[in-house]
Amino acid sequence: MIRFDRASKRYPPGIDALADVSFEIGQGELVTLSGHSGAGKSTLLKLIAGIERPTGGAVLVNGQNVGSLKRGAIPYLRRNLGLVFQDQKLLFDRSVFDNVMLPLSITGFPAAEAKRRVQAALDKVGLLAREKAMPIMLSGGEQQRLAIARAVVGRPNLLLADEPTAHLDAATAADVARVFLEFREVGVTVLIATYDDRLFGAPRRLTLDHGRLAA
Amino acid sequence: MSAWLLQHGQALRLALRRLVATPVNTLLSLLAIGIALALPAGGQMLLANALQLARNAAPAPQISLYLDLGADRRAVQDVEARLKAHPSVKSARLIAREETLARMKASEGLGDVIEALPKNPFHDAFVITPADDAPQAMEQLAAELRKLPKIGHVQLDSDWVRRLDALLRIGRTGVLLLMLLLGAGLVAVTFNTIRLQVLSGRAEIEVSRLLGATDAFIRRPFQYHGALLGLLGGLVAWLLVAGTTLWLAAPVTEVASLYRSGFVLQPLSATDSLALLAGAAALGWLGASLSVRQHFTDR
Ligand SMILES: Nc1ncnc2c1ncn2[C@@H]1O[C@H](COP(=O)(O)OP(=O)(O)O)[C@@H](O)[C@H]1O
Ligand SMILES: [Mg+2]
Numbered sequence: 001m002i003r004f005d006r007a008s009k010r011y012p013p014g015i016d017a018l019a020d021v022s023f024e025i026g027q028g029e030l031v032t033l034s035g036h037s038g039a040g041k042s043t044l045l046k047l048i049a050g051i052e053r054p055t056g057g058a059v060l061v062n063g064q065n066v067g068s069l070k071r072g073a074i075p076y077l078r079r080n081l082g083l084v085f086q087d088q089k090l091l092f093d094r095s096v097f098d099n100v101m102l103p104l105s106i107t108g109f110p111a112a113e114a115k116r117r118v119q120a121a122l123d124k125v126g127l128l129a130r131e132k133a134m135p136i137m138l139s140g141g142e143q144q145r146l147a148i149a150r151a152v153v154g155r156p157n158l159l160l161a162d163e164p165t166a167h168l169d170a171a172t173a174a175d176v177a178r179v180f181l182e183f184r185e186v187g188v189t190v191l192i193a194t195y196d197d198r199l200f201g202a203p204r205r206l207t208l209d210h211g212r213l214a215a
Numbered sequence: 216m217s218a219w220l221l222q223h224g225q226a227l228r229l230a231l232r233r234l235v236a237t238p239v240n241t242l243l244s245l246l247a248i249g250i251a252l253a254l255p256a257g258g259q260m261l262l263a264n265a266l267q268l269a270r271n272a273a274p275a276p277q278i279s280l281y282l283d284l285g286a287d288r289r290a291v292q293d294v295e296a297r298l299k300a301h302p303s304v305k306s307a308r309l310i311a312r313e314e315t316l317a318r319m320k321a322s323e324g325l326g327d328v329i330e331a332l333p334k335n336p337f338h339d340a341f342v343i344t345p346a347d348d349a350p351q352a353m354e355q356l357a358a359e360l361r362k363l364p365k366i367g368h369v370q371l372d373s374d375w376v377r378r379l380d381a382l383l384r385i386g387r388t389g390v391l392l393l394m395l396l397l398g399a400g401l402v403a404v405t406f407n408t409i410r411l412q413v414l415s416g417r418a419e420i421e422v423s424r425l426l427g428a429t430d431a432f433i434r435r436p437f438q439y440h441g442a443l444l445g446l447l448g449g450l451v452a453w454l455l456v457a458g459t460t461l462w463l464a465a466p467v468t469e470v471a472s473l474y475r476s477g478f479v480l481q482p483l484s485a486t487d488s489l490a491l492l493a494g495a496a497a498l499g500w501l502g503a504s505l506s507v508r509q510h511f512t513d514r
Contacts, residue, residue, distance in 0.1 A: 049425075051425065072429070072430075075424075075428060075429045075432075076427065077427075078425065078426065078427035079426075079427035083426070085425070089418075089421070089422050089425065091418060091419055091422060093419075102422070102423065102426060103426045103427065105225060106423060106426055106427055106428045106432060107427070108218040108219075108221050108222045108225075110221065150426075
C-alpha cells in the first residue's frame with residue numbers, strides 16, 4: 001500500500017527533515033507515527049499525499065511513484081486519500097455540511113447521492129445534528145471530527161491524519177481515536193502522526209528521530 | 216459527459232453566486248465595461264446608418280461611353296449587343312447623336328450656334344449602370360469597355376464613390392481602433408475583478424487543491440465569472456446604444472423629412488448585437504483566465 005524506499009526530504013536551505021527512511025505499510029493496517037516536534041512526521045505524511053516531493057529515494061503509494069507524478073496527476077492521487085491536516089484547514093465561511101461536501105463537489109458527484117454520503121459521514125463522527133452549524137460554533141473536538149468526516153466522505157482506502165488528538169482533553173481524544181479504529185475495522189489503511197499512540201490500542205508504531213526512523 | 220455537464224453547471228452557479236455576493240463591485244464593473252463597449256458599438260451603429268444614408272442619397276455611379284464619330288448604325292447595334300451580354304453591365308441606355316443634336320438645338324441660346332454647324336458634331340453615347348459600383352470594379356469594367364471596337368472615349372463618374380469609400384474606411388478604422396482599445400479595457404477590468412476574487416478565495420483554493428481539485432476545476436468558476444461580467448457588460452452597452460438610437464430617432468426623422476428623405480435611424484443590427492455580446496463574454500473569459508493563471512504561477 002505504502003512503501004518508502006530510502007526516501008529523504010531536504011528543505012531549502014539545507015534542513016534534512018527526513019533522511020534515508022524505508023518502511024512498508026500493508027492494506028488494512030493501522031500504524032502510528034511518533035517522534036518529537038520537528039522529527040519529520042508532517043513531512044512524511046506530505047510526501048505520501050504529494051504535497052511535498054522527496055529529494056532522494058522513492059515514495060510509492062498503491063505502486064505509484066508519487067515523487068515522479070506529473071503535476072496534473074497529483075489531484076487524482078489525492079482523491080484516493082483521506083487527509084486530516086494538523087491545522088485542519090476547515091473553511092469557516094460555510095456550514096458543516098458544505099465543508100464535508102467539498103471533496104464530492106471536486107470529484108463531480110451527482111447531488112442526491114452526494115447528500116446521502118455527506119450525511120453518512122457526519123453520522124459516522126456524530127455530527128449529523130450539527131450539519132447546518134458553522135464550524136466556528138463547534139468545540140475543538142467537534143471541529144476535529146468534522147475534519148475527519150471531510151477526509152472520509154470520499155470513501156478513501158487510505159486515511160492519513162496529522163496529530164488529530166492534539167489539544168483535546170483526554171475524553172475527547174479517546175472519542176476521536178475511536179473513530180479511526182472503526183475505519184480500520186472496515187478495512188481502511190490508517191496512518192496517524194501522534195504523540196499519544198496508546199489511544200489507538202496497541203498498534204504498529206513507527207518512530208522518527210531527527211528525520212531518521214528509529215528501530 | 217453528464218459529470219462534465221454537472222461540473223460546468225456547478226461552476227456557473229458558483230460564479231453567479233459570487234456575482235450576486237458583491238453587488239456593488241459587480242454593478243460598478245458592469246457599468247465600466249458597458250460604457251467602454253458602448254463607444255465602439257455606438258460607432259458601429261452610426262457607421263451602418265451613414266452607409267445606408269449615403270447609398271440612399273447619392274446618385275448611382277455610371278459610366279459614359281462615347282463612340283467614334285465615324286461609327287455607323289451597325290457599329291452602334293454591335294456595341295449595344297455586346298453591352299447587353301456583358302455580365303458586369305446592369306443596364307445600358309443609348310443616347311443617339313441625332314437625339315443629342317435635337318436636344319441642343321432646342322436649348323435656348325445654343326440653338327443658333329448649332330444650326331450654323333455644317334454637320335452633327337455629337338457622338339453616339341451609352342450611359343451604363345454597372346452591376347457592382349465599387350470603385351475597383353468600375354475601373355476594371357471601364358478598362359474592358361475601352362477595348363470594344365469603335366470606342367472613342369470612356370468616362371468614369373465614380374469620384375464620389377471613391378470619396379465615400381475613403382470616408383467609410385476612416386470610419387471603419389476608427390471603430391476597429393475603439394474596439395481594440397476598449398476590448399483591452401474590458402480584459403483589464405475583468406482581470407482586476409477576478410484577481411480580487413482569487414485573493415479573497417485563497418483559503419478555499421488551497422483546501423480544494425489539497426482535496427484533489429484539478430487546476431481546471433479551480434479555474435472554471437472564475438472563468439465563468441469573467442464571462443458573465445463581460446456578457447452582462449455587453450448587455451449594458453447594448454442597452455446604452457439602443458437607448459441612444461431611440462432617443463435620436465425622432466429628431467433624425469424630422470431632419471430627414473426636411474430633406475424629403477425617408478431615412479430612419481436603424482438600431483444595431485442583429486449580427487452586430489450578437490457579435491457584441493459574444494465578443495464581450497469571450498474577452499471577460501480571457502481576462503479571468505489571465506488573472507487566474509497569474510495566481511497559479513505566483514505560488
Ligand atoms: N516548508 C518547510 N521549509 C523549511 N523547513 C521545513 C518546512 N517544513 C518543515 N520544515 C522543517 O523540517 C523539519 C521537520 O518538520 P515537520 O515534518 O513539520 O516535523 P513534525 O511534524 O514531526 O513536527 C523541522 O525542522 C521543520 O522546521
Ligand atoms: Mg507536524
